[in-house]
Amino acid sequence: MLWNLSDTHQSWSGGRHRGLRGRVEDGKSGGGLCYGYRIVKKLDERGEPIRGDREIDEAQAIVARRIFKEFASGISLRAIAKL
Incomplete structure (x- = not known):
């Protein structure tokens, strides 16, 4: 029997994305900090x-x-990083 790894990966990744979406919709973190x-x-x-x-x-x-406020006012990210 031959395994189609592409289909298997799609199945796993689709389930992972549904799980992450559910966590985020419940007000939880999708991962990382x-x-x-x-x-x-x-x-x-x-x-x-x-x-x-x-x-x-x-x-x-x-x-x-502060970063968001400066960027929204038109300051470039490079300029903000130098501040």
Whole structure:
């Protein structure tokens, strides 16, 4: 029996994307940690970690807001990076 790896990959990746989409739609992180946020570590009623919760890191958020504000006002990313 020959396996079609292309079809198998499509099946796996499609399921992964559906899973990530569901997490994001539930207000959870789709993965990784974005600048300006920190991981919230909590346990459920069984003592299992609750994954995907994030909260704003105010110190980093100040920087992120400044970058967005400067970019929105027309300053290039290169110029912002040099500030």
